[in-house]
Amino acid sequence: MQVREIVRRFLQQHVDAQNTLILGVSGGLDSMAMLHVMQALSGERPPLFRSLLVVHVHHGLRELADRDADFVRSYCQTQGIACKEVRVTVDAQSKEGIEAAARTARYAALTEVARAYPHPVIALAHHQGDQVETVLLRWLRGAGLHGLSGMRAVSQRAGVLLIRPLLVMSKEALAAYAHQHGVPHVEDETNADDRFTRNFLRRHVVPQLARLQPEIGAVTARLTETLQDDDDYLRAEAQKLRESVVDEPTAGLFRIRRKALIAAHVSLQRRLIQILLNCFALTGWSSRHIEAVRHLAETDGGESSVQLPHGVEAWRSYENLYIGHAKPRTGQDEASMVVWNPAQMHRLTVDGSTVRWRFFAVRMRRRDVLRHHFTGLWRIYVPVGVQLEIRLGVSTAVRVRPLGLNGSKKLQDIYTDKKIPRTFRSQWPIVAVAGQVVWLPGLVRTEVETVEGTDDGDVFVIVAHMNRAAREEIGTFLRETRRMISE
Known part of the structure; x- marks a missing residue:
């Protein structure tokens, strides 16, 4: 089957008349052959796609990079094809290697350009030989099934459709097409540099494998298709x-x-x-x-x-x-504070990122509170008129003096003893009066006295509730106190 017919059928299956084709064109033989085919198919009726845009990504890494950009621009001007050049900065010190860094920058540039057009589809000129090299590279890096399944003919990248219409074709078929139609192109001088792993594989390893299996491109294509299904x-x-x-x-x-x-x-x-x-x-x-x-x-x-x-x-x-x-390990989270006067507002909601706390204030006689044992880790009682300071994000290095403990204890140790997950610790409220910690709801009350005097007089009983999802998350610890929460 002819190259042009293969591409036509591919486009009929994956592209429609609304799509703008964004062609990644380096100026090399493969991408210029793809451009020539797409240009020829642009006159089809009914139309296969809406319009063509050539994008040349200038990496600024090679001495002849300007020559390549000028070549692509000149060709497009001569043929009346829309063309856009994008210059990118490649991190030459990337841990992934300069080839991978250049590829990442190139794909990002193509995607950014594509998003400015209606119904964009990015088209790349990878062929069977590129697939063989990709599978070998990933095998050498210890890739799993996903990596060894190679490049896909149709995929998504950052929400943009990406197609490789030449992936079923051999390099030889593309070269023959370019020769037959007189398609001009430029040669990348770095393709002969064996310091790049892909070049070494292409120039030395793949030819040896082809001696054992002359149809290595087609065999790899069938293999990757099967692996992609799996x-x-x-x-x-x-x-x-x-x-x-x-x-x-x-x-x-x-x-x-x-x-x-x-x-x-x-x-x-x-x-x-x-x-x-x-x-x-x-x-x-x-x-x-x-x-x-x-x-x-x-x-x-x-x-x-x-x-x-x-x-x-x-x-x-x-x-x-x-x-x-990961959060910065500074030992001191940024704290936030809410000041609450229960006499003015009987309910208060305090939101962490994943936990919602609700505080309720009930006015009662102090002696009734003591008689009915309205105390416990999920309740405290405070004088009428007192203002409560409720803080989130307090450093776990802060020390408090839990009631009944002869000495102080770090918040970190309290959280660990109670098996409070780390994600909840910065969201656990610290309740203070006049700057002194009096309560960590559900965990400890401290030795700080909040109510003095006789049994006569009114107090506010403060009850803390945590949202259901957070209660279930904490698990074992809260199951022991769930009865108190539900009262």
């Missing part, structure tokens, strides 16, 4: 697992029920962790990172954590595993 199935199963074991109490934070996760097949565990990590960044995750998170989930104990790329952290907090952006 990958899709496992991804769908992992999404089902996500729905049953993961929730997102706040943006950028995932909470996973550990026991339910590790009860699933290890393949689904890895896939789910990969899906969650991809929510923070699409690249930069290795099998080492995924296994570190799995080990964290499998290990019983108190709290532990692992640092991951992109400022992401995974931590175990008793029965749950969390994945989210």
